[in-house]
Amino acid sequence: MGMASENDFQRRQTVKLSRKIVIITGAAAGIGEASARLFAREGARLVLVDQDAEGLGKLAGELEQAGTMVLEIAGDVADPAVCRQVVDRVTNQFGRIDVLFNNAGIVLNGSLLDCTEDDWHRTMDVNLKSMYLLCREALPLMLKQGSGCVINMSSIAGTNGIPNRGVYSVSKAGVIGLTRSLAADFVKEGIRVNCICPATVDTPSLRARIANSPDPEAARRAFIARQPMGRIARPDEIASLALWLASDESAFMTGQAIVMDGGMKL
Secondary structure, three states, X not given: OOOXXXXXHHHHHOXXXXXXXXXXXXXXXXXXXXXXXXXXXXXXXXXXXXXXXXXXXXXXXXXXXXOOOEEXXXXXXXXXXXXXXXXXXXXXXXXXXXXXXXXXXXXXXXXXXXXXXXXXXHHHHHHHHHHHXXXXXXXXXHHHHOOEEEEEEOOHHHHHOOOOEHHHHHHHHHHHHHHHHHHHHXXXXXXXXXXXXXXXXXXXXXXXXXHOOOOHHHHHHHHHHOOOOOOOEOHHHHHHHHHHHHOHXXXXXXXXXXXEOOOOOO
């Protein structure tokens, strides 16, 4: 038997999602964008969903130019009609869904005493209800094909509770509950469901919140200080974990809330 070439080795290392149909919500920026770029390099066919039609179109254009098949859908995943549209279009075009990455989310500051009913409903709609809606639409197709992987974006706030993040912490704890419930119900049907619980991640959302604070430099130092590693996470680091969960390398894992927090829970 001849020795494997370096190209053969590289090829084996770069097709973890070969031809898999992957839906990513919140895809236009931050963790969603980083995941889309990484998944594209690993051979996925992407369905990218975001409210930011301009950002979504730019990303989709770049990925298509590089040879990735992309279906882009601009819309609010808190809307049941949008979720139905996403799954209907994927079903019509591809006939299957291999991975659903529920990544869309928003962050509101303040304790529950600062939270209006509108704040509560909007946060729950985007951070939790959207995942329920998309899973409700996607699971019948996954059940029919006898396989599927769901990845939900939770947060360290969902495991610990974070000061000044009242409704956000509640919504992310709900994501963990949803993840475990789905995993338990469908483990015998070939469907895996896991969630990711990151600490602070350097995203456009975080940068905007820092910039809008009374003392941006102090706010940035405070965000960094939360992690004993002395830095915040990069979006591509979270995307790498999402890739592992989406790939067959994690085939024996389901129902888990995976903490990636720079030592925050130590």
